[in-house]
Every structure is written in structure tokens, then in C-alpha cells.
Amino acid sequence: MLRPSPRAATYGLAALFALALMSDLLWMPIQVGDSLGELIEAQRSPSVWASFESALGSNGYLRPLRIAQIKALSDLAQDSNYWLVFRGFHALLLGVAVFLFTRVLRVSTSTDFAAAAFALVTLTGLHTFRGTVQEAFPINHFLEILVCCLLTLNLARSRGGIWVDATAAIVFSAAALTLESGLLVWVVACAAWTVGWRGISIRGLALMTVLLLGYMYLRFVFVPNGMPTLLERSSGFWLTVLDPTELQQRFGSRPLGFYSYNVATSVMSVLFSEPQAGVFEAVRAWLDDRVLPRVVVPVVTSAITTGLILWATTRRAVNRQALDDTARFIIVGMAVIGANAALSFSYTKNDILSIAGAFYALAAYGAIRDGLLTAPAMQRTARIAFTVLLCVLSVGWTIRSAGGHYLLRLQAFRHQADWTVLPGLRQRNGQWPSDLAEQRLIHQLRGDAVGLVLPNTRVGDPQWPVQIWPD
Amino acid sequence: MASANMARLNKLNPIVAAVAIPPVLGAIAWLVVLAMTGVSGHHPIWDLQSRNLAEAAAFRDSGAVARRVAAGEDLNRPGEVRAGVIRPASTTLVPIAAAAAIREAGMVQLLLDLGASPDADAWQRAWCISDAADVRSLLALHRPQGALEECVAP
Numbered sequence: 211m212l213r214p215s216p217r218a219a220t221y222g223l224a225a226l227f228a229l230a231l232m233s234d235l236l237w238m239p240i241q242v243g244d245s246l247g248e249l250i251e252a253q254r255s256p257s258v259w260a261s262f263e264s265a266l267g268s269n270g271y272l273r274p275l276r277i278a279q280i281k282a283l284s285d286l287a288q289d290s291n292y293w294l295v296f297r298g299f300h301a302l303l304l305g306v307a308v309f310l311f312t313r314v315l316r317v318s319t320s321t322d323f324a325a326a327a328f329a330l331v332t333l334t335g336l337h338t339f340r341g342t343v344q345e346a347f348p349i350n351h352f353l354e355i356l357v358c359c360l361l362t363l364n365l366a367r368s369r370g371g372i373w374v375d376a377t378a379a380i381v382f383s384a385a386a387l388t389l390e391s392g393l394l395v396w397v398v399a400c401a402a403w404t405v406g407w408r409g410i411s412i413r414g415l416a417l418m419t420v421l422l423l424g425y426m427y428l429r430f431v432f433v434p435n436g437m438p439t440l441l442e443r444s445s446g447f448w449l450t451v452l453d454p455t456e457l458q459q460r461f462g463s464r465p466l467g468f469y470s471y472n473v474a475t476s477v478m479s480v481l482f483s484e485p486q487a488g489v490f491e492a493v494r495a496w497l498d499d500r501v502l503p504r505v506v507v508p509v510v511t512s513a514i515t516t517g518l519i520l521w522a523t524t525r526r527a528v529n530r531q532a533l534d535d536t537a538r539f540i541i542v543g544m545a546v547i548g549a550n551a552a553l554s555f556s557y558t559k560n561d562i563l564s565i566a567g568a569f570y571a572l573a574a575y576g577a578i579r580d581g582l583l584t585a586p587a588m589q590r591t592a593r594i595a596f597t598v599l600l601c602v603l604s605v606g607w608t609i610r611s612a613g614g615h616y617l618l619r620l621q622a623f624r625h626q627a628d629w630t631v632l633p634g635l636r637q638r639n640g641q642w643p644s645d646l647a648e649q650r651l652i653h654q655l656r657g658d659a660v661g662l663v664l665p666n667t668r669v670g671d672p673q674w675p676v677q678i679w680p681d
Numbered sequence: 682m683a684s685a686n687m688a689r690l691n692k693l694n695p696i697v698a699a700v701a702i703p704p705v706l707g708a709i710a711w712l713v714v715l716a717m718t719g720v721s722g723h724h725p726i727w728d729l730q731s732r733n734l735a736e737a738a739a740f741r742d743s744g745a746v747a748r749r750v751a752a753g754e755d756l757n758r759p760g761e762v763r764a765g766v767i768r769p770a771s772t773t774l775v776p777i778a779a780a781a782a783i784r785e786a787g788m789v790q791l792l793l794d795l796g797a798s799p800d801a802d803a804w805q806r807a808w809c810i811s812d813a814a815d816v817r818s819l820l821a822l823h824r825p826q827g828a829l830e831e832c833v834a835p
Contacts, residue, residue, distance in 0.1 A: 226708035233715050320693055324701035331704040578700065585696050593696070601699035608707035615711055619727065623744075630743040631787060634794030660747045665718065665727035669740045669766070672726065 216323035224312040227330055227611075231308070232301040234615055235343060238622035239659030240296050242629060245348035246655070249292070250648055251277075252284035270438045272429045275387040276351055283349065289650070293658040296348045303353045304343065308333075310360035311568065314367060315575055316535070321582045328604055329575035332515065335610030337483055337508060337680070338567030341560045343614065344621055351389045352564045358385035359398045359565050363542070363572075366402030368409035375414030382418045386425045394549055394565050396422050401545035405538040438556045440465060445557045446488025447471065449497070469555040476551035476558045480566045481516045483508035487559045504680045511606035514599070515574050519543075522580040536576040543573030613679035620681050623667045629659035733760030738788050739767055739779040746776070746791060756797040774810075775803040777820075781811035786819050793823055801827035808832065 214222065240249075255261040258281045265277035287295040311333060315326050333339060342353040358381050365374050365381075378399055385392025396418050399410050410418075440457040447468075452460065461468035475485050484492045495505045519540055526537055550566035578600070585596055633652065636642045643649055693701065718724045730745075731737035734754045737745035739762045750756060757775055764771045767782045777797050780788035789807075799807060808820050809832035821830065 223705060223708060226712055230708060230711040230715060233712075233719075237715075320697055324693070324697040327701040327704040331707065582697060582700065586694075597696040597699050600696065601703070604700045604703040608703040611704070612707050612711055615714065619724075626744040627787075630747045631791050631794070634790065637794075660744050660751070662744070663722075663748075664744060665724035666729050666740055666742045666745075667727050668742070670727070670729040675726065 216320050217317045220312055220315070220317040220323050220326045223327055224308050224330060227334055228305045228308040231304055231334065231343060231614060231618075234618040234622075235301045235304060236297050237662065237664070238297065238618060239625045239629060239662055240293055240348050240655060241345060241621075241625045242632060245346065246632075246652070248277075248280050248348060249284060249651060249655070250643075252281040253647060253651055255281050258282050258285070266433050270436050270442070271390070272425075272433070273351075273387065273389055275384060276349070276389060279349055279388070290654060292348075292655055296346065300343075300346050300350055300353070303350065303357055307342070307353060307357050307360060307568075310357065310364055311571070314360060314363050314572070316367070321579060324582060325575050325579035328578045328607065329571045331604070331607040331611040332574045333568055333571035334614055335607045335612075336480075336512070336567040336570065337486055338480060338560050338563040338570075339614070340617060341562070341564040344617060345561070352391065352561050355385050355389055355391045355394065356565050356568055358382075358392060358395050359546070360568065362395050362398045362410070363402055363407075366399060366407040366409045370409040370411055374409050375411055375417060378410045378414050379417045379421060383421055386421070391550070391553060391562060391565060393422065393425070393553065394546060397546055397549040398542070398569075401542045402538075404545075405541050406533060407538060407542075440468070443557055445472070446475075446485065449490055449494045451487075451489060472555050472558040473551045476554040476563055476566070477547060479558070479560070480547050480551070480563055480570050481512065483512035488557075502677050504676075504678055507606050507609060507678070508680075511603060511610060514603050515577070515607075518581055519573050519577040522577040525584075526580075536580045539576030540573045543569040543576070547573075609678060616675050616679045617681065619665055620667050622662070622664050626659050626662065626664055629656045632656060732763075734758070734776045735760030735774050735779040736762050736766070738776040738785075738792060739774075739783055741783065741785055741788060743788065743791055746788070747795070750795045756792060756795060757799060757803065759803075774806070775799055778803060778807040778810055781807040781813075781816050781820065784811055784813035784816055786813065786815040789816055789819050793819075799823075799825065801825050804828040805832075 252261065255264070258278050261281035262274045262278040265274040266272070283295050283299060284292075308330075312326065312330070315322065315329065317323055317326050342350055342356060361381055362378055365378050368374055378395075382392070382395045382399070385395045399415055399418055402408075403410060403412070403415055440461060441454040444451050444453045445457060445468075446452075447457075447460075457468070472488065475488050478484065479486055484490060492501075492505050492509050495501050522536065523540055525531075531537070546569035547566040550563055550569075554562050581596070581600065585593055588596060633642070633656065636652075643652070714725055723730075729740055731740050731742055731749075734746060734749045734756065737749055756777075759773045759775050760779075761771055761773050762779055767774070767779065774782065775797075777789060777792050777799050780792055804820065804823075804825050805828050808817060808828070808830060811817060811820075817830075824830070
């Protein structure tokens with residue numbers, strides 16, 4: 211009988227998760243909201259460079275590579291293969307992210323394998339992961355940044371060299387010019403170097419720091435785009451969502467309190483799955499007397515996992531244990547969670563925290579591995595109790611992870627419904643484009659979306675998925 | 682390290698197995714669901730498939746409605762909607778009446794956008810089968826000649 215090595219088994223398991231997620235992603239139309247407008251703009255733009263240049267002047271943000279990428283993929287689609295190109299790219303990115311996540315774990319024993327299996331369900335089950343699969347604009351840039359961060363961590367764990375330093379610098383530049391979250395690449399490189407993963411040398415870090423300063427100059431001096439204001443979007447606050455006007459009224463004169471709230475709740479969101487997007491959903495559900503498993507399971511699994519991370523950290527600190535990979539994963543994970551939360555100061559939402567979520571899963575890998583290595587030294591009763599706890603925890607995270615299928619089926623059905631009504635809606639609202647190329651684009655995208663035969667999640671569905679998984 | 686790398690998953694101790702087995706089973710189950718759906722065309726959880734345009738409308742399945750219309754199905758032709766969807770027993774309705782019966786103004790609008798033009802009888806049935814204000818206001822905008830906005834009590 212074939213008995214794989216722990217490393218091969220881990221890659222095999224990661225491939226199963228990646229394949230399932232990629233299949234679900236490919237079985238989904240391109241979304242209308244936040245995508246159609248971008249695709250029309252890409253069609254109007256004469257070239258990738260023109261898209262890049264025009265995005266330099268946009269207000270509040272510096273994301274020229276984001277727009278340039280949409281144009282490049284749009285050109286690649288050649289007016290007909292939009293679904294294949296954009297959904298294919300999304301699925302490919304997801305596969306790369308899962309591969310890089312698995313690779314950085316460096317699994318070599320069966321204990322590592324178990325911890326990696328746990329980390330994979332933590333990665334795919336945490337609510338912040340939804341941001342990498344649920345939507346695309348029409349590229350999922352949060353997933354791109356996650357890939358960049360994981361690639362950087364892999365580079366940091368490599369043997370190093372000039373090409374590693376150069377690649378890290380290129381990855382940082384690309385990420386920073388795509389989304390503000392791209393600055394986390396620099397944080398990953400610095401944190402990894404600090405804990406002793408020095409594949410990216412001090413020379414490479416210095417180069418990345420110069421590039422970071424260059425970004426700051428570009429962002430705030432050369433083409434000052436300003437900062438997002440409170441009037442741009444609604445945001446969660448305690449038990450409710452405040453619209454821009456309410457935010458302006460409450461925090462317009464003293465935004466620091468609101469920014470502090472966003473940073474603190476972002477950290478809590480990753481560590482405890484509560485609040486989400488600034489709103490204390492579990493508390494609200496409890497107050498409304500509708501505490502369903504979909505509310506309880508995330509909070510309980512996250513709280514216990516965070517407890518295990520804390521336990522591993524405290525035990526190591528008290529015993530003055532030497533810094534090993536377990537500790538390194540935890541330290542790097544916490545550094546990225548803190549930095550990601552700080553970047554979310556102006557508004558907090560699950561998508562932005564998707565990088566922090568993945569690094570939380572890496573910290574969980576360290577903590578579970580530590581727990582598994584510690585367990586044999588426990589007394590029998592304690593060991594049995596600990597085994598039961600970890601098993602229940604693993605089941606809980608697996609249930610959360612399986613919610614990805616439910617979520618993507620719901621989303622696919624919603625996207626398709628949005629496309630079916632779009633032409634009529636736009637015609638009634640006087641928004642139907644007069645340009646024939648734009649009309650063709652809409653018909654093409656709608657045809658792609660309607661052509662997908664999807665399971666009907668709206669009627670006749672059993673109630674248990676609604677009770678277990680959030681939509 | 683080399684010997685550790687060469688180690689095989691021969692025996693997992695109980696605690697390692699307790700952590701590793703649920704994710705492995707979860708991933709396999711997820712792929713099995715996808716594979717079953719891909720091979721059979723039936724999703725094990727959501728397997729409600731419409732048999733005609735009226736039923737597609739009753740199932741709120743706008744994608745199926747659009748596909749059936751594109752395939753040439755008549756938007757004004759009555760179809761049987763299975764028992765338990767609109768009424769306890771099966772019922773035969775034109776698509777727009779099926780959409781009205783489930784109080785779905787968006788579906789009524791989609792059918793109108795796609796070219797549905799109910800005659801007076803069909804329109805009146807749709808009007809009377811739905812008590813949703815938004816459905817009725819939408820129908821009122823498309824009332825054919827001879828149709829009345831009044832219903833006879835059963």
C-alpha cells in the first residue's frame with residue numbers, strides 16, 4: 211500500500227483544498243458590481259500604460275498597477291474570453307496562494323502534517339479568507355497581495371542570494387502599487403529577518419526600505435492623492451453600521467477615536483472572529499436571541515485557537531526556550547496581524563484583513579505543532595482531554611472551511627441573477643450605453659454568466675446550511 | 682532531517698490523527714460533492730431543477746429563465762409548477778403568474794423585459810394570485826386591454 215511521506219501528504223491535502231476552491235471559483239460568473247465599470251474603463255483605455263498613468267491621479271488612493279492589470283487581462287480576453295481569463299486568473303492565484311502557504315510550513319514529520327492540515331482549514335475557514343474568493347473587481351487584489359506576502363515569506367526562508375533580494379524588491383513594488391495592503395510585504399520581510407529567517411538579506415531589506423520611502427514620496431508628495439475621508443463609505447461601529455453622514459457627524463472633528471476603534475476591532479476580528487467589519491455580530495445575535503451555530507462556531511474555534519497560540523507563546527517565554535520555527539511563525543504572524551490592523555485604520559472590513567488571516571493560520575500552525583509535541587508529556591487524563599479538545603477544534607475549523615463551498619454557490623447564483631436583469635435595468639434607468647463596443651461587452655459577459663448552469667440556492671434548500679454557515 | 686523527511690505516515694498517534702483526520706475528510710467530502718455534481722448534474726444539497734419556464738420563475742431561477750427563453754420557450758405558455766412550491770397541489774400557470782405567486786417583483790420584471798405579454802386572462806390571474814404591492818404596481822403598468830384590477834373571491 212502506498213504510504214506517502216508527511217510532506218507529500220501535506221501537499222496532497224493542500225492540492226485537494228486548492229482544487230475544490232478553484233473548481234468552485236471557476237463555476238462562478240464574473241460579478242457585476244465593482245467589475246463591469248472597471249471592464250468598460252479597460253475597454254476604453256488605449257493601452258496598459260495609459261491605464262497605469264491615468265490611475266496615478268485618482269483621489270485618495272495610489273493603485274496604478276491594479277488598473278493596469280485589469281487592462282492587461284481585458285486585452286488578453288480579446289473581447290470574448292472574459293470569464294475564462296478573469297475567473298481562470300482568480301483560480302490560478304488561489305492555487306498559488308495555497309501552494310505557497312503549504313511550502314512555507316516545511317513539513318517533515320507526521321506531527322507537522324497534522325498541524326499543517328489544521329492550518330489549512332484555519333486558512334480557508336477564517337472569515338477573512340472569504341475576501342479572497344467571494345468577490346473580484348474583476349481581479350481579486352487582496353488575493354494578489356496575499357500571494358505576494360506568502361512569496362516574500364518563502365523567499366525569507368530560502369537560502370538567499372542576490373536574486374532573492376531582487377525578487378523581494380520587485381514583489382514589494384508590485385504589491386505596493388496594486389493596493390495599500392501591499393506595504394505588508396515589507397512588514398513580512400522585516401519580521402522574518404528579525405526572527406532569523408534571513409533569506410532576504412539586510413541588503414535586500416535596505417533596498418525594500420528605499421522603495422518604501424520612494425512609495426511614501428510618490429504617495430504623499432509627488433502625486434499627493436490625499437487620504438480616504440469618512441464620507442467615502444459606511445462602516446461598522448459596535449452593534450450597527452454607520453453611513454458616511456453619521457460617521458462625519460460623530461467623528462468628523464475627532465477621527466482618532468474612530469481610527470483607534472478600527473485598528474483594535476481589526477485585531478480582535480482576526481483573533482476572535484468578532485467583531486466582523488467593525489460590528490459585534492455575535493453580541494447582536496445574542497441580544498436578539500438568535501444565537502445560531504454560524505455565530506457560535508466561529509467565535510469559539512477562534513477563541514480556543516488564539517488561546518493555544520497564547521499558551522504556546524507564554525510557555526516558551528517562561529521556559530526561556532530558544533527561538534525555533536514554532537515561535538517564529540507565531541511572532542511573524544502577530545507582527546503581520548498588527549500591521550494589517552494598523553493599515554485598516556480608516557475603515558475595517560474582512561477583505562482587507564485577508565492577509566492577517568492567512569498569517570494567523572501560520573501562527574496557528576506553530577501553536578498546534580507545539581501542542582502536539584507537548585501532549586505526550588502530559589498526564590493521561592490531561593492528554594485525553596487535550597486530544598478531545600484538539601479534535602473538536604479541528605472539526606469546528608473543518609466545518610468553517612466547508613462553508614466556502616456554500617458561500618461560493620450562493621455568490622454564483624447572486625452574480626448570475628444580477629447579470630440576467632442588467633440590460634433591462636440599465637435600459638429603464640437610461641444607463642444603457644450608446645457605444646456598440648460597450649453593448650457587445652455587456653452582452654458577452656451576460657451570455658457567459660447565464661450560460662453557467664448553477665445549483666439553485668434560493669428555493670427548496672434545506673435549512674441546515676443557513677444555520678451553520680454565514681452568507 | 683533526511684530521515685524525518687523519509688518518514689512515512691505509517692502510524693499516526695491518536696492525538697495527531699484526531700487533528701489531521703477532520704480536515705482530510707472535509708477536503709475529500711468537498712471534492713466529492715463537486716465531482717458528483719459535475720458528473721450527474723445534480724447537486725446533493727441544492728437539487729431543484731425546473732422542468733419548464735413557469736417552474737423556473739417559481740424557483741426564482743433567473744438564469745434558468747434566461748436560458749429557456751434563449752432556447753425558444755414561449756414566455757406566455759402555461760407550465761406545470763410542482764406541488765409544494767406555490768400551492769400544496771401542483772398547479773398550471775403562465776410564467777408571469779408563477780412569478781407573481783411567489784411575490785417576486787424582480788422576476789416579474791425580468792419576464793416582462795424578456796418579452797412576456799400576458800393576455801387579459803393570464804394578466805388577471807397573475808394580479809389576483811399575488812397580494813404583493815410591488816408586484817401589483819408593476820403589473821398595473823402592463824395591463825392589457827380588457828383586464829380588470831379586481832378578483833372574484835373563491
